Amino acid sequence: MEDKTMDMNHFKLQFITHFTDTYSYLDSARMALEGGCRWVQLRMKHASDEETEAVAVEVQKLCRTYGATFLIDDRVELVRKLKADGVHLGKNDMPIAEARKILGKDFLIGGTANTFDDVRAHYEAGADYIGCGPFRFTTTKEKLSPILGLEGYRSIVQQMKAEGIHLPIVAIGGITLEDIPAILQTGVTGIALSGTILRAENPVEETRKIVNQLKMNNE
Numbered sequence: 705m706e707d708k709t710m711d712m713n714h715f716k717l718q719f720i721t722h723f724t725d726t727y728s729y730l731d732s733a734r735m736a737l738e739g740g741c742r743w744v745q746l747r748m749k750h751a752s753d754e755e756t757e758a759v760a761v762e763v764q765k766l767c768r769t770y771g772a773t774f775l776i777d778d779r780v781e782l783v784r785k786l787k788a789d790g791v792h793l794g795k796n797d798m799p800i801a802e803a804r805k806i807l808g809k810d811f812l813i814g815g816t817a818n819t820f821d822d823v824r825a826h827y828e829a830g831a832d833y834i835g836c837g838p839f840r841f842t843t844t845k846e847k848l849s850p851i852l853g854l855e856g857y858r859s860i861v862q863q864m865k866a867e868g869i870h871l872p873i874v875a876i877g878g879i880t881l882e883d884i885p886a887i888l889q890t891g892v893t894g895i896a897l898s899g900t901i902l903r904a905e906n907p908v909e910e911t912r913k914i915v916n917q918l919k920m921n922n923e
């Protein structure tokens with residue numbers, strides 16, 4: 705497992721896999737890694753445990769080759785079994801405090817937030833970072849929470865500052881390359897995305913552009 709305190713650039717872009725007819729989960733992760741992303745979440749919503757484990761083993765190997773952080777969506781037990789780097793949990797998943805008891809302090813745990821109250825609850829439960837969204841409508845996730853837009857992030861970041869909550873927060877949901885400068889201006893730490901890379905004509909090149917855009921907007 706990598707050092708949680710490593711270079712924060714590493715944690716500015718999280719690529720999340722998504723089922724497509726064009727690319728396998730493994731190839732999707734490979735393209736993001738080739739493009740320079742160093743934080744990958746394997747999200748296989750409708751797959752069985754067996755199917756997910758088989759893919760996770762391969763994506764984990766690839767991530768290790770690239771020195772990337774490897775997270776799995778939802779599946780705490782699989783994260784423990786494979787010694788992945790961490791898990792991302794939402795409202796309908798295992799509570800973060802329970803996952804922390806199972807995984808201990810050496811695994812990353814991300815929590816989904818749509819409001820400042822969600823952020824505070826995850827902070828108190830011991831989350832390492834927040835995935836906050838949706839920024840705008842996306843077809844990648846069903847049953848979306850209310851859209852936040854730029855104003856939603858500004859408000860949440862401002863409340864975090866006011867209450868002294870220091871936790872990395874990545875914006876998520878329908879984000880494209882063009883959105884990055886304005887999103888970072890709101891004070892969030894980074895972004896998480898999927899569709900804009902997988903729909904691009906050249907996903908590796910699109911990832912490169914996103915990585916460069918994030919570097920240019922580095923504070």
Ligand SMILES: Cc1ncc(COP(=O)(O)OP(=O)(O)O)c(N)n1
Binds near residue numbers: 792
């Ligand atoms: C970085 C990041 N943020 C939010 C989510 C959404 O998690 P969740 O609300 O549990 O929904 P599913 O992804 O499980 O459908 C995420 N996965 N990653």
Ligand SMILES: Cc1ncsc1CCOP(=O)(O)O
Binds near residue numbers: 897898
């Ligand atoms: C998992 C998730 N949670 C909120 S929006 C979303 C999907 C992000 O994917 P995309 O970048 O394709 O909108």
Ligand SMILES: [Mg+2]
Binds near residue numbers: 778792793794796
């Ligand atoms: Mg979930």
